[in-house]
Amino acid sequence: MLFSSPVFLLFFAAYFFVHLVTPPKGRILLIIVGSTVFYAWWKASYVWLPYLLMAIAYGGILWIESCKRPEGQRRRLAITIILLFLPLVFFKYTDFVYGDILGPIFGLKGPILNLPLPLGVSFITFTLTAYVVDISRGRYPRIPSLSTSTGYLLFFPHLIAGPILRPVELVPQLEHQRPALHARFYIGLLIFTVGLVKKLVFADTISGFVDPIYSADAAPSAAQALLAIYGFSAQIYCDFSGYTDMAIGLALLIGIRLPNNFLRPYISVSPVDFWRRWHITLSFWLRDYLYIPLGGSRKGRIRTYVNLFITMVLGGLWHGASWTFVIWGALHGVGLAFVHFMRGVFGRGRPLEMPRMIAIFLTFHFVTLLWVFFRAPTLSKAFQILSAPFVGNWSGAVAYASANLSVLILLAIFAALHIFDDHRHIYVVARRLRPAVVLPLVLVLWAVAMTLSQGASTKFIYFEF
Known part of the structure; x- marks a missing residue:
């Protein structure tokens, strides 16, 4: 669903109408539902991916916070980031490593997976890396609720190709919504x-x-x-x-x-x-x-x-x-x-x-x-x-x-x-x-x-x- 396509303009018109009649406390749910529809429009079979990555990031933050030793926190942070990058590496680089790096050495030919790349997976991974690092290191002072964190990731204007947002740039705005019509x-x-x-x-x-x-x-x-x-x-x-x-x-x-x-x-x-x-x-x-x-x-x-x-x-x-x-x-x-x-x-x-x-x-x-x-x-x-x-x-x-x-x-x-x-x-x-x-x-x-x-x-x- 391209921003410049008629189908998106129809989608956004419907979304904006619901936004106008939704009270501020309900807009996080609206963002999550609307953004899920937006993401699934491209390929519904991959809609699980941003939710999985959000679960890894949110669970990783709680896991890091539960450790009181700095060296243990650093180790858990590293493990969480590795887990966040695994889907990106799997979908984006498996065929490259197999065909372009190992292929000339071992005589391997052709892609091994040949899977379509999930939409926006690179931007999602980078966004959640910023989320985990900033919260674990105190750059953002607290852990947002799971619903707010999910809205932060899925917010459809930036979901596919950025800007790459940090918690401080979006979370406070999601928690304190402006009036539906504003300057x-x-x-x-x-x-x-x-x-x-x-x-x-x-x-x-x-x-x-x-x-x-x-x-x-x-x-x-x-x-x-x-x-x-x-x-x-x-x-x-x-x-x-x-x-x-x-x-x-x-x-x-x-x-x-x-x-x-x-x-x-x-x-x-x-x-x-x-x-x-x-x-x-x-x-x-x-x-x-x-x-x-x-x-x-x-x-x-x-x-x-x-x-x-x-x-x-x-x-x-x-x-x-x-x-x-x-x-x-x-x-x-x-x-x-x-x-x-x-x-x-x-x-x-x-x-x-x-x-x-x-x-x-x-x-x-x-x-x-x-x-x-x-x-x-x-x-x-x-x-x-x-x-x-x-x-x-x-x-x-x-x-x-x-x-x-x-x-x-x-x-x-x-x-x-x-x-x-x-x-x-x-x-x-x-x-x-x-x-x-x-x-x-x-x-x-x-x-x-x-x-x-x-x-x-x-x-x-x-x-x-």
Whole structure:
């Protein structure tokens, strides 16, 4: 059930009506029931999984709390986290280990399980890891009730693809619900509309030009490769940030505020800056629950570089069980380590600093070129696309550009508007302009988005993870 699909809009209309007539004390049950229906719509046979993981997390917290010895608590925490990760490892990495790691060594071929990946299992696992660690270490002062904890996990706007929430970000809001109709409703509608336009007008349209290049057997021409490289960079941002905008908007419609997950990442001045702006809740998760436990920057420069590299390799592997994701994560790790190395040599000021526009240009192209590994189905396809602008055929480039002028215009519009893609601007619009001015514009944007999509939408990219 995609946020951008007509069936979801019908689901949410029914959910919102029940939300309006449900007293605050009953809304946790409504969230649990509604979110279960939302999750089961994709594949009902997997609906048990989030409940099983919630039971492991909640039981693990009680088990940890019952132990008075710090070393015993740490041991029980480790066991609980391992149990939480077992379904993720089983469903997502068994075939990868069997076919891509053990296969070349022992001559094994083909997948051993070939099971569909449960929807959102990576995000569910990370969310519950934050839940267990934060409560067991006192970052959240108490254990929420089982019903509130279940609502925290299942809350459908963030269930499938984040933002990755910590208890302090959602539990208090679930326990102290706002009035059914409130001041945030209007802002939520505007943010959802922005996300809908990103998804249907930009991401889905661009994918129609980019996906055939990545799926073709033949090597692309130079012009095709450039469209694949730059097009996917815009596509994945509009797709994922569009999902996040819709999630944040939906939550605001029912009185819940979720953290933002993007802050104009393509104007970053370094790879470090990029990961402070892209998928922010994942970046903070990797920092707090992986990088810092590995030692962070507390054990010298070399160990800092190694910890950054390990963190990003595992972050890449979290995105997908493929060598392309491992390389994507490893190269980002190298980029982060390089920035820290340069700061260690030169300090945070000049001469490390360069003109801002040059820094943005270099960072954008570093990120954009690495997206090729993220998107390509195989390493050979990734290298085909990356090499094509240098060794590919440039004949017919002008004709190709003319034939694909619509997507080039769309990419130019995206580039021009990206600097304004900030929820703070939406809050300003909501405060300064009357609904009588904004609502007709919202209706026009919805009409354009629905017309272009013709009632259909492609799956969100991050649903794969």
